[in-house]
Every structure is written in structure tokens, then in C-alpha cells.
Amino acid sequence: MEYMSARDAARKWNVSARLIQRYCAEGRIKGARKSGTVWEIPSDAARPKDPRKKEEAVETIYRNPSFPNLMPLMNTAFLPGHCLEFIHGMKNGPRKDIAFAEYHYFSGHPKEASQEAEGYLTCRDAEVRLSACLIYAYSNLSLGNIQRARYALEEIKKTLKADTERSSHARSIEGFISAAAAVLLHLPLPEELPDAKEFMPSLPLGLRAFALYVQAHYLYLQKKYEHSIGIIESALTMGAEQYPIPAIYLHLAAVMDHMSLKQADRAEEHLLAAWRLARPDDLIEGFGEHHGLLGGMLEAVIKQKWPEDFKRIIAITYEFSSGWRKIHNQETGHDVADDLTTTEFAAAMLAARNWTNPEIAEHMNISVNTVKHHISQAMKKLNVGNRKDLKKIYA
Structure with a gap:
């Protein structure tokens, strides 16, 4: 055999x-x-049947009655390629509308996502309101509407602060939303953020998986790459891969970690795993959001095989990163450069992580001279004179 x-x-x-x-x-x-x-x-083995049929996916969203309206699509184990089918099968109402807003955001259509979320920014249901605010904030970053994004982030703070009972349920939602809003913008965490060990067990599986991604991303920012990878591997092993949206983000965080450790083969495995989950439903937003942190992996893999998709990802990258910088720079006092091309940024990131020019050239499928040019341009725009200074910015 x-x-x-x-x-x-x-x-x-x-x-x-x-x-x-x-x-x-x-x-x-x-x-x-x-x-x-x-x-x-x-070689002739049959693929196991996936238990995540439509009716079971519907059950997933109601299986955790304590969190019925908090990011419902993120918390659903739908089959890749059946995302819209699942949403259309939902009962009409706020949950369905929020799910559509999630879908449009994660598929790179921020205008539609913003419009769908806007009507629920003052909804009486706190879970619906927080979900709408989170989607609205990130959508408007990509649209360049920074004041609207700030408004939504402030509404999140006000909503969480208004809950005076501080119940376990409320603390879980506070931990999840606050961490997601802060970490993904690379902003300081709130001083009173509940400990992850306190709120994580209370979250349903899909939201817990995304919360673990947020935690892994936070560890990446602290340069604790092995620890971050450990969390990701554990989350995926324990079933997070059944939830496409959190799983995509977990895999992308793994790419970031492995590229920082110069483990390109492992990084590519995770990138392709994320791509297999994302492409059937066009859930490409995360690839654009993470572009600069993926160490040229999109150029090395996606650009070669899926050039049209790559162009769309790069468009998302420029739109999202422009809004991200406006909030990040003002909140942190940092001055993250906003005029690097995506290729210059990727080459500079790799150089800051001790990749040699020949290694970068081979990885990104470009010549050594082209690598030198991109790094030289990046350093000029960043106003640094050598790789040591470059490392202070990106390493």
C-alpha cells in the first residue's frame, strides 16, 4: 500500500x-x-467528514447563552466556503446584522462594515453595542475616518465603565474587548484590565481562540516569540482551527513569530494554513493588517501564486496602516513612518532581524541589489544611518 x-x-x-x-x-x-x-x-484514504454542518454551526452560536451577541461570526465554527450561507441562515435581527458587519470587515469591505455596525453603536444590548463599536472602529481606520474610529473606541470605554456590578460575565467581556482594542493597535493595555486567567475560561470557544491570538500578539510585541508560539500551538491543538476567523489570526501570529526566529519554513506552513481557511470566503483582511509583521512572506508566497489576491491585500495594507499610524502615533507619542512602501517595510523588518541581504533576496525572490536599494530607501525615510539603528525601530 x-x-x-x-x-x-x-x-x-x-x-x-x-x-x-x-x-x-x-x-x-x-x-x-x-x-x-x-x-x-x-494514499487512497477518504477525507473524514467534518461535523460542522450548517445546523451545527447555528447551534454553536447559541451554545453559549451568556455571550449570544458578542462577535457572533468570530464565535462560529462554519465550514470554509460556507460563511455567507451560514449568515443568510440566521434569524433576522441584531445578531445577523452584526455577523454581516463582521463578514464585510474581515473580507476587506470596511465601508459596508461601518454602515452595518453604525446603527448599533448605541444599542441597549451591551454585547451588540460593543461588537458594533469594535467593528466600527477598525472599519473607519481603513476608511481614514479617524474621528469616527476614536468615537467608537471611546464608546467601548464608556460602555465597560458603566457596568458597576463588575460581574464575572462583565469582566470577561471587558477583558476580551479591551485587549482586542488595545493590543491590535499596539497601544498600552488599560491599567485595570482583568487578568487573562480570570476572563479567558468564561469565554466561549471561538472568542477564547481569538483572545489567545491577542495574547500571543502581545507576547510577540514583547519579543517573547517562543512563548507566543506555544500559546498558538496549544490553541490550535485544542480546537481553535474549527473557528476560521480566530484560526486565521492565530496562524498569522505564528508567521510573525517564526519569521522573527528566522524559521521561514515553519512560517510558510502557517501562512498557507491561514490562506486555506481564508480564501474560500475571501477573508483576507487579516493578511493586510499583518503585512508589515509577516517578514516578506506575502511577497514570497502569495504574490507568486495568487497575484490578484496579493494586489488586494496590499491595498488593504495601505488603507489600514494609514489609519493605524494616526491613532498609534498620537496615543503613544511615537512617530512610525508612513511613507515606506510595503516592500521597503518588509525588507527593513528582515534586516532588523539579522537577515543578510542574500537571505532576504532569496526569500523575497528579488536580487541582492534590489534588496540593498529597498533597505537604503527605508533607512533614508526613517532617518537612520545603519542597521543597528534600524534594529532599534523594528527589532
């Missing part, structure tokens, strides 16, 4: 290698056997 590797099976069935390994460990692939530390799978 002929066998294939978990990676080969993942490509064949359009899922992640991690999910294949999980199927094998659970005995869901007939004839799969372990040889040392790797799984061998019969």
Missing part, C-alpha cells in the same frame, strides 16, 4: 497539516499509522 504524509494529505483535502494530524490521533483516518514522530496515511 502507498502512503502519503500529513502535509500531502492536507494539500489533497485543502485543510491544514495540523488538522490532519489531529484526525490521525483521533483515529478518524482509516489505515493511518505513526512512524516515529510522523503520520503515514494511505
Whole structure:
């Protein structure tokens, strides 16, 4: 009998290698056997059926009655390629409207997301209101409407502060929303933010998975890359990959960590895993948001195989990063440069992480001279004279 590797099976069935390994460990692939530390799978094995059917996905959103309206799409284990089908099947009302706003944001349509969220910014239901504010804030960053984004962030603070009961439920929501709003903008965390150990267990699985991404991202910013990877690996192993939106972000955070550790092969595995989850439903926003932190991986992989998608991701990158800088710079007092091209930024990031020019050239599929040019331009725009100073900015 002929066998294939978990990676080969993942490509064949359009899922992640991690999910294949999980199927094998659970005995869901007939004839799969372990040889040392790797799984061998019969080449004619059938792909296991995925239990996440539409009716079960609907149940997912109601399975946690304590959080029925908080980022409902993020908290749903829909099958890749069936995102819109799931939303259309929801009961009409605020939950469905918020789910559509989520979809439009995560698929790179901030105008539609903003319009759908705007009507719920003062909703009496706190979960709906907080979800709408979070979507509205990030959508308006991409649209360049910074005052509207600030308004939404302030509404989040006011809503959380207004809850005087400080119940466990309220603290969980506060921890999730506050961390997501601050960490992803690279802003200081609120002083009274609940400890993750306090609020994380109370969150339903989908929101918990995204909260773990936020925690991993925070550790990345502190340069604790191995710790960040550990959280991501644990989250994915424990089932986070069933929730496409959190899983996409977890994989992208892993790319950031592995590229910082010069582990390009591992980074590519996670990038492709994120892409397999995202592309069927066009959930490409996260790739644009993270572009500058992915160490040229989009140029090395996505640009070569999916050039049109890459162009759209770069458009998202410029729109989001422009708004992000306006809030980040003013809140932190930093002066993050706003005139680097995405290629200059990627090359500068790699240089700051001790990649040599030949290594960067091979990784990004460009010449060494082109690498030198991009790094020289980046340093000129950043007003730094050498790589040591560059490292102070990006390392």
C-alpha cells in the first residue's frame, strides 16, 4: 500500500497539516499509522467528514447563552466556503446584522462594515453595542475616518465603565474587548484590565481562540516569540482551527513569530494554513493588517501564486496602516513612518532581524541589489544611518 504524509494529505483535502494530524490521533483516518514522530496515511484514504454542518454551526452560536451577541461570526465554527450561507441562515435581527458587519470587515469591505455596525453603536444590548463599536472602529481606520474610529473606541470605554456590578460575565467581556482594542493597535493595555486567567475560561470557544491570538500578539510585541508560539500551538491543538476567523489570526501570529526566529519554513506552513481557511470566503483582511509583521512572506508566497489576491491585500495594507499610524502615533507619542512602501517595510523588518541581504533576496525572490536599494530607501525615510539603528525601530 502507498502512503502519503500529513502535509500531502492536507494539500489533497485543502485543510491544514495540523488538522490532519489531529484526525490521525483521533483515529478518524482509516489505515493511518505513526512512524516515529510522523503520520503515514494511505494514499487512497477518504477525507473524514467534518461535523460542522450548517445546523451545527447555528447551534454553536447559541451554545453559549451568556455571550449570544458578542462577535457572533468570530464565535462560529462554519465550514470554509460556507460563511455567507451560514449568515443568510440566521434569524433576522441584531445578531445577523452584526455577523454581516463582521463578514464585510474581515473580507476587506470596511465601508459596508461601518454602515452595518453604525446603527448599533448605541444599542441597549451591551454585547451588540460593543461588537458594533469594535467593528466600527477598525472599519473607519481603513476608511481614514479617524474621528469616527476614536468615537467608537471611546464608546467601548464608556460602555465597560458603566457596568458597576463588575460581574464575572462583565469582566470577561471587558477583558476580551479591551485587549482586542488595545493590543491590535499596539497601544498600552488599560491599567485595570482583568487578568487573562480570570476572563479567558468564561469565554466561549471561538472568542477564547481569538483572545489567545491577542495574547500571543502581545507576547510577540514583547519579543517573547517562543512563548507566543506555544500559546498558538496549544490553541490550535485544542480546537481553535474549527473557528476560521480566530484560526486565521492565530496562524498569522505564528508567521510573525517564526519569521522573527528566522524559521521561514515553519512560517510558510502557517501562512498557507491561514490562506486555506481564508480564501474560500475571501477573508483576507487579516493578511493586510499583518503585512508589515509577516517578514516578506506575502511577497514570497502569495504574490507568486495568487497575484490578484496579493494586489488586494496590499491595498488593504495601505488603507489600514494609514489609519493605524494616526491613532498609534498620537496615543503613544511615537512617530512610525508612513511613507515606506510595503516592500521597503518588509525588507527593513528582515534586516532588523539579522537577515543578510542574500537571505532576504532569496526569500523575497528579488536580487541582492534590489534588496540593498529597498533597505537604503527605508533607512533614508526613517532617518537612520545603519542597521543597528534600524534594529532599534523594528527589532
